[in-house]
Amino acid sequence: MKSIRARLFTILLVTTGIVWLSAIAWIYLSTKAQVERVLDARLTEAARMVGSLVSSQDIAIGKAGAAAAIVAVPHASYDRQLSCQIWGFDGTLVGRSESAPGKPLTLAKSGFSETSVDGETWRVYAVTNPELGIRVLVGDNLRVRDRLVADVIRGLAFPALLILPVLAALLWLSVGRGLAPLNAMASALGARRASDLSALPDNDSPSEIKPVIHSLNGLFARVSTVRERERDFTAFAAHELRTPIAGLKTQAQIALGSSDDSIRNNALRQITVAVDRTARLVRQLTDLTNAESGELEDDVGHVDVGRTLQTLADDIGQHHRNAASVLISAELARLELGVNPSLFMAGARNLLENAVLHSPPDKPVRCGLRQEQRFLAITIDDCGPGIPEDELPKVRGRFFRGRNQTAAGSGLGLVIAELAAERMGAVLHLENRAEGGLRAELQFAERAIADGAA
Amino acid sequence: MRVLVVEDDPVLLNGLQVGLGLAGFTVEAVANCADASAALDTSDFDAVVLDLMLPDGSGLDILGALRRRRSLVPVLLLTARDGVPDRIAGLDAGADDYLGKPFDLDEVAARLRALARRSGGHAAATLQWRDVVLDPASMGVTRGGQPVRLSRREFSILRALLDRPGQILSKSQLEDRLYGWQEEIESNAIEVHIHNLRAKLGPGLVQTVRGVGYRMAETGA
Numbered sequence: 198m199k200s201i202r203a204r205l206f207t208i209l210l211v212t213t214g215i216v217w218l219s220a221i222a223w224i225y226l227s228t229k230a231q232v233e234r235v236l237d238a239r240l241t242e243a244a245r246m247v248g249s250l251v252s253s254q255d256i257a258i259g260k261a262g263a264a265a266a267i268v269a270v271p272h273a274s275y276d277r278q279l280s281c282q283i284w285g286f287d288g289t290l291v292g293r294s295e296s297a298p299g300k301p302l303t304l305a306k307s308g309f310s311e312t313s314v315d316g317e318t319w320r321v322y323a324v325t326n327p328e329l330g331i332r333v334l335v336g337d338n339l340r341v342r343d344r345l346v347a348d349v350i351r352g353l354a355f356p357a358l359l360i361l362p363v364l365a366a367l368l369w370l371s372v373g374r375g376l377a378p379l380n381a382m383a384s385a386l387g388a389r390r391a392s393d394l395s396a397l398p399d400n401d402s403p404s405e406i407k408p409v410i411h412s413l414n415g416l417f418a419r420v421s422t423v424r425e426r427e428r429d430f431t432a433f434a435a436h437e438l439r440t441p442i443a444g445l446k447t448q449a450q451i452a453l454g455s456s457d458d459s460i461r462n463n464a465l466r467q468i469t470v471a472v473d474r475t476a477r478l479v480r481q482l483t484d485l486t487n488a489e490s491g492e493l494e495d496d497v498g499h500v501d502v503g504r505t506l507q508t509l510a511d512d513i514g515q516h517h518r519n520a521a522s523v524l525i526s527a528e529l530a531r532l533e534l535g536v537n538p539s540l541f542m543a544g545a546r547n548l549l550e551n552a553v554l555h556s557p558p559d560k561p562v563r564c565g566l567r568q569e570q571r572f573l574a575i576t577i578d579d580c581g582p583g584i585p586e587d588e589l590p591k592v593r594g595r596f597f598r599g600r601n602q603t604a605a606g607s608g609l610g611l612v613i614a615e616l617a618a619e620r621m622g623a624v625l626h627l628e629n630r631a632e633g634g635l636r637a638e639l640q641f642a643e644r645a646i647a648d649g650a651a
Numbered sequence: 652m653r654v655l656v657v658e659d660d661p662v663l664l665n666g667l668q669v670g671l672g673l674a675g676f677t678v679e680a681v682a683n684c685a686d687a688s689a690a691l692d693t694s695d696f697d698a699v700v701l702d703l704m705l706p707d708g709s710g711l712d713i714l715g716a717l718r719r720r721r722s723l724v725p726v727l728l729l730t731a732r733d734g735v736p737d738r739i740a741g742l743d744a745g746a747d748d749y750l751g752k753p754f755d756l757d758e759v760a761a762r763l764r765a766l767a768r769r770s771g772g773h774a775a776a777t778l779q780w781r782d783v784v785l786d787p788a789s790m791g792v793t794r795g796g797q798p799v800r801l802s803r804r805e806f807s808i809l810r811a812l813l814d815r816p817g818q819i820l821s822k823s824q825l826e827d828r829l830y831g832w833q834e835e836i837e838s839n840a841i842e843v844h845i846h847n848l849r850a851k852l853g854p855g856l857v858q859t860v861r862g863v864g865y866r867m868a869e870t871g872a
Contacts, residue, residue, distance in 0.1 A: 443753035447666030
């Protein structure tokens with residue numbers, strides 16, 4: 198059912214109906230029992246009365262007309278309710294009331310019995326008077342009894358049926374009124390602009406709607422945080438792309454405007470550098486968005502660390518042909534991690550790229566494994582200038598480029614590496630090496646080691 | 652005209668250095684705040700092109716330090732952040748002009764010329780002395796309406812002299828204006844250029860003040 202109002206209305210109406218029907222059934226049964234008890238008592242009384250009248254000789258047996266005199270007091274709608282017969286032991290009808298049939302109402306000697314005479318069911322009480330040799334039978338027509346009970350029930354049900362539509366209307370209106378805060382909230386939400394993520398007021402809302410409002414406000418807060426971060430990031434990325442574009446434009450203008458071959462060639466070389474750097478920046482922005490989106494989190498797979506690092510190193514080598522080489526230790530080749538492969542690639546790629554770009558071309562970057570008590574670390578050691586100690590706390594900030602930046606540095610590599618590490622449940626650790634250069638470590642908890650490996 | 656360019660993107664820095672050099676400027680290029688401060692402390696510039704986001708600080712810090720020293724050198728801010736609030740913040744911090752990235756090289760040159768013109772107290776875009784007219788934008792020189800072909804160095808010397816006519820410029824001042832730090836200077840280079848200028852524009856125009864330097868001559872000798 199789509200409408201809460203219709204649903205509530207139906208439920209209320211059905212339950213009210215059931216309560217009413219049960220009440221009527223109960224009243225029917227108890228009324229019937231009471232009526233039977235009272236009427237049975239009356240039958241007994243009437244039979245005894247007739248018996249005593251006969252025995253005290255007030256009624257002359259055999260005078261048929263006298264029987265009419267003992268007919269019960271006529272009742273407007275329930276007349277001919279009681280019938281009385283006086284039978285002799287010999288089977289002769291000594292006397293009967295006006296409404297009584299000619300056949301015996303019962304064959305029972307005494308007590309209550311129910312019999313069918315001429316298609317009518319009778320409830321009969323019999324009293325035997327052995328001294329006079331007579332049997333007094335007093336009977337109630339059951340049809341009349343049933344009508345009595347039915348009249349009582351009808352008297353109850355009829356007004357109820359009349360009231361039912363009124364009740365239905367009242368229920369419908371009340372339910373509508375009860376749901377008004379919900380409608381108010383819906384229309385408030387419906388009237389909002391898409392950009393409006395402010396919280397809904399909840400101080401005077403009903404307690405049933407409060408949880409909904411709280412959840413909605415929580416959702417609004419989360420969505421606006423995400424949107425704000427995206428907006429900040431887009432603005433930052435746009436700004437960050439403008440500088441290389443400005444460089445490209447300037448160099449292109451020089452190449453176009455100069456007739457000197459060496460100047461033109463230099464400008465074209467610079468353009469190549471700028472294009473490489475911009476391409477890397479764009480790739481890093483994509484990496485960052487992917488790492489941030491959180492969609493990769495649940496997808497845990499197996500990472501063959503040695504092979505992955507080798508693939509990355511080969512790829513980096515293709516982009517930076519004259520840069521330092523990468524040496525991967527044999528321990529890493531045997532290591533398998535149960536983490537998300539895309540995140541691992543994004544993190545490791547940026548760390549490796551940083552190391553390669555900062556190292557002198559003749560000194561290789563070394564990747565190794567360090568085992569600690571609580572974790573194991575993949576280390577990437579370069580022979581570059583390292584990071585000045587005062588910049589170490591800042592290097593993970595977005596678009597931070599330190600004093601020892603490279604031409605291709607975008608200030609995003611470490612941000613991506615750290616974000617990817619965080620998502621993998623790992624820790625990114627950076628330190629300057631005593632012998633010079635930087636060591637970047639990805640520290641994984643023991644449980645990240647894939648089963649059956651290492 | 653000597654210009655300091657402070658920009659951390661190496662490609663853009665190189666572009667500005669080469670491009671402005673081709674437009675007749677003598678360009679010193681530095682990539683961070685520390686180098687920029689050192690350059691500004693040790694030598695004079697006719698204009699500064701300043702990037703805002705630098706690896707070791709903000710260009711606004713350099714600008715602030717410059718203005719606190721009561722330096723009047725014109726500063727053109729070049730930055731990726733060119734929203735109105737950023738522009739206002741930059742101009743209020745003491746910048747003379749603001750250009751958002753990416754920009755046109757010719758526009759940077761034109762704005763620098765305009766800034767230098769204003770700070771030199773000139774109203775016209777061209778510099779004139781007697782019948783010699785120098786147009787910094789087209790790098791053209793005429794004498795009596797007749798175009799005169801000058802080399803880049805000769806043009807720069809003439810321009811420096813015309814910038815403040817009557818003022819004497821020493822040989823080393825002229826060298827500063829002509830050459831970047833990395834360039835090798837022949838000991839008699841200035842004398843050679845002055846000699847050539849006199850040959851092309853007539854002997855009486857540039858006057859030698861013995862032991863001090865050179866200036867534009869008031870009357871033909």
